[in-house]
Amino acid sequence: MRFEDVYQKVGHIPFITKDNARFIYDLIINEKKVNILELGFAHGTATCFMAAALQELGGGSVTAVDLLNAREIFKPSIEEQLEATGLSQYVNIIRMQTGYTWYLHDEIKRNTINDVCYEIYDLCIIDGPKNWTIDGAAFFMSDKLLKENGYIIFDDYLWTYAAADNSRDVTDGISHRSLSEEERVTPQIREVFELLVKQHPNYGNLQVIEGGEWVIAQKTKSQNKSYVIVHRETMKSMFATLIYKLYKHLLRSGKKPYTTTK
Numbered sequence: 001m002r003f004e005d006v007y008q009k010v011g012h013i014p015f016i017t018k019d020n021a022r023f024i025y026d027l028i029i030n031e032k033k034v035n036i037l038e039l040g041f042a043h044g045t046a047t048c049f050m051a052a053a054l055q056e057l058g059g060g061s062v063t064a065v066d067l068l069n070a071r072e073i074f075k076p077s078i079e080e081q082l083e084a085t086g087l088s089q090y091v092n093i094i095r096m097q098t099g100y101t102w103y104l105h106d107e108i109k110r111n112t113i114n115d116v117c118y119e120i121y122d123l124c125i126i127d128g129p130k131n132w133t134i135d136g137a138a139f140f141m142s143d144k145l146l147k148e149n150g151y152i153i154f155d156d157y158l159w160t161y162a163a164a165d166n167s168r169d170v171t172d173g174i175s176h177r178s179l180s181e182e183e184r185v186t187p188q189i190r191e192v193f194e195l196l197v198k199q200h201p202n203y204g205n206l207q208v209i210e211g212g213e214w215v216i217a218q219k220t221k222s223q224n225k226s227y228v229i230v231h232r233e234t235m236k237s238m239f240a241t242l243i244y245k246l247y248k249h250l251l252r253s254g255k256k257p258y259t260t261t262k
């Protein structure tokens with residue numbers, strides 16, 4: 001499915017910006033990344049863009065993992081959006097009781113033969129609780145399943161519990177009050193990326209997409225590392241990001257900025 005066609009159907013549903021959607025769509029097509037693991041899908045909007053790219057390539061699959069209770073929270077649901085776009089056949093939807101780290105446990109176990117874990121994914125996108133402990137662990141576990149030259153992407157590079165305080169007290173099961181002041185004000189995905197991914201011997205081609213909240217690394221398995229900050233902000237995308245943040249804020253404060261497509 002062409003990018004503009006899928007954008008027309010799901011582009012108004014959170015949580016992915018048009019720039020990031022275009023980026024992942026092009027990455028999948030240009031680099032033929034056909035086995036994809038998405039950790040945290042919410043409404044399945046990013047999932048639809050990835051599935052549309054797979055359809056253009058003629059095959060592949062997205063394994064999309066979220067929490068059991070996401071089914072009640074996110075309307076329209078991932079199933080409804082995939083049905084509306086006709087892309088259901090490209091996605092395997094998984095809902096876990098406690099979260100994606102236990103799904104990664106299951107995947108590592110399923111793919112281990114004689115104490116070796118086989119790498120099965122070309123691309124892994126981590127977009128869940130934005131938490132050092134959970135997402136740090138998810139990084140090391142995903143690495144075991146990611147093929148050489150595969151990519152790992154994190155959203156919410158600069159997100160903090162402190163900034164989310166205005167709209168809620170708990171994020172994905174973590175009570176903000178239970179955290180130290182330092183944990184509240186430190187962007188935890190930034191720490192995962194800068195301290196775990198960047199120092200990991202398998203990862204190079206590190207990119208921070210300024211203004212987009214996304215960071216990317218490639219499993220180059222090489223000593224040569226590059227780290228670039230990509231400036232892609234135009235006035236139009238700055239405005240779109242502002243609207244998107246307002247949208248997210250309204251959602252978290254319990255107000256509904258959109259209606260379901262049902």
Ligand SMILES: C[S@@+](CC[C@H](N)C(=O)[O-])C[C@H]1O[C@@H](n2cnc3c(N)ncnc32)[C@H](O)[C@@H]1O
Nearest residue numbers: 015016040042045046066067099100127128129
């Ligand atoms: C920002 S949304 C994902 C948005 C989606 N990737 C997109 O761009 O369209 C974050 C999702 O992570 C899920 N989540 C949070 N903690 C999780 C965990 N430990 N395991 C699985 N999913 C989790 C939430 O339920 C929510 O659906």
